[in-house]
Amino acid sequence: MSDTVPREADLTAPTDDLTWKTAAQLRELYARKEVSPVEVAQAHLDRIAQYDEHVNAFVTITADRALADARAAEDEWRTSETAPARPLLGIPFALKDLVPTTGIRTTKGSARTRDWIPSADSPLAQRLLTSGGALLGKTTTSEAGWKADSGNRVNGPARNPHSLTHTAGGSSGGAAAAVAAGFTPVAQGGDGAGSVRIPASFCGTVGIKPSTGIIPYFPPTPLGPIVANGPLARTVADAALLLDVLSGPDHRDPTSLPHSPGGFVRACKRPPRSLRIAYLPTLGGRTPEETVSGPIAQAVARLEDAGHTVNVLDATPHDRFDLLHVIWTTGFATLFPDPGEDLDTGLAAVVREAACFTGADLAAAHLQRQQYKAEMSEFLAPYDVAITPTCAVPPFAPGADHPDTVRGRPANYLDWAWLTYTFNLTEHPALTLPCAATAEGLPIGIQLIGHHYRDHDLVAAAAAIETTVRNTSMPSFKHPLPELI
Template identity: 70%
Template sequence: MTATEPTPTPPAGRDSELTWQTSDELRRLYARREVSPVEVAEAHLSRIERLDPQVNAFVTVTAERALADARAAERVWLSSEAAAVPPMTGIPFALKDLVPTAGIRTTKGSDRFRDWIPEHNSPLAQRLLDSGGIMLGKTTTSEVGWKAASGNRVNGPVRNPCSPEHTAGGSSGGAAAAVAAGFATVTQGGDGAGSVRIPAAFCGVVGMKPSTGVIPYFPPTPLGSMVANGTLARTVADAALLLDTLSGPDYRDPTSLPVVAGGYRAACDRAPRPLRIAYLPSPGGRMPERDIGDAVAAAVRRMRHAGHRVETLDDTPADRFDLLHVIWTTGFASLFPGGGDDLDPGLAAVIRDADRFTGADLAAAHLARQHYKAAMSEFLAPYDLAVTATTAVAAFGADADHPRTVAGVAANYLDWAWPTYAFNLTEHPAISLPCATTGSGLPIGIQLVGHHHRDHDLLAAASALAEVVRVE
């Protein structure tokens, strides 16, 4: 086994310019005075200007802010010892367009918020904007994050940097596309049913949904503790670095958790050890498309060959889309009472479906979710982590809301995303790693699921397994 995480390789035909450096590499370059944060910011802004019209990762590019941030970071690096420089100083990042940012347009992917400029930052935004990093802009999302693709009426769909006719996924599709295309080193995303991990898998990058409460969530969401803010990057270490920056309690979110000693980025440097792994080829009793399942099964064989103890488990807790659907539809109906013709048609249909449910139905769904959470925790208890496919399908068409079928079975707006939404219902931390590609070259992700509030252990395992599972 090895603790060395593979260095991301730019897509064929692209050189290793400044936009492809990891955070560790950028910090080394800054410390040696070989490059300045201003040069890095200019390189990223230039790349966005040239290529984002074909990708549509950004709703708003904050070029003036990025250059000001870069100049401030340059002053810190020139006046400080490297060890004293805060970790994010000079690192290019972006925020999802659902996150309120004071003075910066935040559309939520909705006509109703097309020109909204918030007066206050969310706690998450404040932490990132104060981190010393380089703020590049706001990334495209589906309308209020309702679907696992990123098309909206404000600026259209996000196209997959690996295959522009396909979606980047969602709802954090712009965030995943930004790191996959070399537009940003790290990005933030929100994950209510897979909205970080699905686009990470579709775009071939790393996406981490931490345990509920690791990153404070405010303003609050009607979906409650199913939703967690997460991180995207090209390496596990960079995803963990951003998690360090965003984690910690905030008085506006009473469920937010204290900082755990040791740091998430430091966990990635632990010496690897043999892991007890539960392999779930059909989580919830449902099968992914064959090429997805075959790729994950091959990655599991590589885990065994690397010395890990893997047990295949078919009798998993049953899929509970029924619970998700009640919570999802009523939650979005609470945001837009009565719906409206100015909403995404798919979102309007979801809101109309909420009329079928009573308050007692919603309460029963939340109660059943707690039982499901306990059952899944008991099921996973003997193992260090569980492994599934991240998604049941590879990226579908850029203009579609969802795949029409999975393994020949009809799919609706979200019931195709069972490998991810299961762990929003249960609140377990989960991370998607690049695994392989389909025969047509579309990325495939593998999902690692950890135990509640043991995110450090999950990141340590992910860092050790990233090279094992990936086929170039």
Template identity: 40%
Template sequence: MGTLLTASELVAAYSTGELSPVEATEAALRAIEERDREVNAYCLVDAEVALEGAKASETRWREGNPIGWLDGVPTSIKDMFLTQGWPTLRGSTCIDPDQPWEVDSPVTARLRENGLVLLGKTTTPELAWKGVTDSPLTGVTRNPWNPSMTAGGSSGGSAAAVAAGMGELSVGTDGGGSVRIPAAFCGIVGLKPTHGRIPLYPASPFGPLSHAGPMARTVDDVALMLDVLALPDHRDPAALPAPVGSYREAVRRDVRGLNAAFSPTLGYAKVDPEVARIVRSTVNALADAGLRVEESDPGFTDPKEAFDVLWSTGAAQWLNTFPPGSEEKIDPGLRRVWEQGKTYSAADYLAATGERAALGILMGEFHTRFDVLITPAVGIPAFEAGYEVPPDSGMSSWPEWTPFTYPFNMTQQPAISVPAGITESGLPVGLQIVGPRHSDDLVLAVAKLVEEIQPWPVSRLAIGSQQGS
């Protein structure tokens, strides 16, 4: 029942009394019990706390006093965010669970303040370091569309939970594509907003690359979540002021007639032919709907080398604080990144920071000519679960297959993945929309147009609900 509805539809049903938050939460908990053994999206589920929150929400709705547009909606949160009363282990066996957990991150605090029902925490690779989701602590997270395939990462648990109907909403983190990659692989909507739009605390060791982002089945629901999350918090000095308007209204902006650049490869990326065909078909449909589309590359070369410096030095700085002996316990791939990060000097880091700034300036100029940039979200469909890179690909690290995502962490621009179609083997393909910094409303509005011209029924998203019922 509840698993087949969007968050917006649930809230509408609450307002009429057709459904209650308790019923929706019970349905989400049943879905977790029935489906998560195969998918492994959750690392912590607290049914008692969830039902307690749902009952409080039910009372508010009955009395006509909901405390937010998403009051009572079953929601999960990635296990990278501090949650009062629950451990935050970040996929690591090196973090002691037996310690006081007394602080909420800004994301968790905003969810609670707006009455969302927290079901539990979703899986992450150790310290959210890679583009797939597996860790020494929680094992392998799988794609609900085909459990032999990866859900992507590092917010793969969140994407899999939403796609399988195990809660309507989730919040992930994105330092190099970690919201958009699993959103594309699992056929949901995932937004990386402008840096600072959603405050972070504690500060991420990946610094200016790191973003928090809402994940849902529809663009409307992502916009509603952003309204909840996009408020300043004094604990994040990079947090932006509160938005002037609401994203739930801005998403309905008419974007026909705006100028969009379509870059099928960014000028350097390799793309699976079927993914390329699906994305181009959706872009052609956008042009037919009135978006003024011109094929154009932004004009930068692959910034992977600078990204690697920024990413690995951040990981090394964090891991240097871990207890002695952690080298033998952490994910071997993360250990490789740790060792790589320790080889760079302050001069290397500053040079990479300078390249990041130059890339941002270039994209700023690009957006004086084009309102948005459209690309594939990921150049390949989901591949076999349990691997950092596609088997037999010859690749050595995850950024090699995610060339469309990490550049826009470096530039701090808003970018969203929205479903574009399905491969012949039945795997989702995502289309990415990138806008200038602070244009989160525009990115959402263009994504809404994609959704309108190419409907993506929720019944296809909550695929596990059909298999498990």
């Protein structure tokens, strides 16, 4: 690693450079023949080469593949008489290092699979590649995505581009860091307890966890329907573009649902309307750190000033970490029945805890989760969207399994993430938007929750309030987003 550590402003401040263009802007530039996809891919690869040794967003960089993809896209843009239909044509993107890709090392963040070369693409990788995107590489994740930091024994944790002494979050920490640092305009992540939304919040990006079945999930997971893949981007519109590419049925996942092509991008263009908002400052009966909750309350006040109807609801369904704990420990014990010394120490401890549970315990957890899902659905029914902070704490040290405490209460491997895992348990669609920053310049995200299978409505609401919730007056809020909108 270079002895010269870059300033965070170098990593997050906007410029006119191609690496800070949105995917939508790049498509316009390609259509006008003003920029080449090869130029764009090379600009992103150059920025990765300059800064990623400090951020550690990537495990594997696929420079040759990215340039080959970009050359093919350049030919298609040049020879087409009209704008090509493929939505990501020539757009750089990154895949989380849990997603199988043919011929490309996929470590899963594990010493056990550090040299695994898959022989087939997952449906998710297939869709991104056939949509014309240029694959930059595979992003840093915790081992099998087990925790909400990206630290692992293969390449270590991703660092927050806003402060290299803090975590980018996880498990999709490399994906969020790559987007926030200008390494890629869009990236894919996976979310089983907040693993898209937590790093998106920590890094100041947009992150979406859709309803179960919107994006097909294969290979299957023992964690079942609480896990979903989702996009990370710098704007809601770009996240919607990626969500359109990823959505739709696949025969390998019989729970996957039909999708209208381009529906999420169209949802972003709906005329804004007044929303009925449920603000849940103490979701589950628990309170976030004041560093986080204060700025979120200010953002909610701005929404009210903008004409939305806000109801503050303190009495909410109770936190159900007990259900997550049973499903999480037994699921990872299925993946790692032998928690040996080569396994991440924290993950091995989680796997060993699975021995405390019986098959009846797991069945009861799934039954109670369905009851909890119904309870939350009924609670949210009168509102268009619900709002919470995305995270209960600001970013902590990189590589740590979890923060030490939340409001003085000791934290364990995931109970501190109740604001996100709640909606994995209930399968509601949820997304995070950058909202504010701490005095130290660390981003704070605001979470929007929608109704089951009304993901288009949630995306439309997020697009409508995106500029309202983002407070750019804070002098420490160094982020490219305001200048991209």
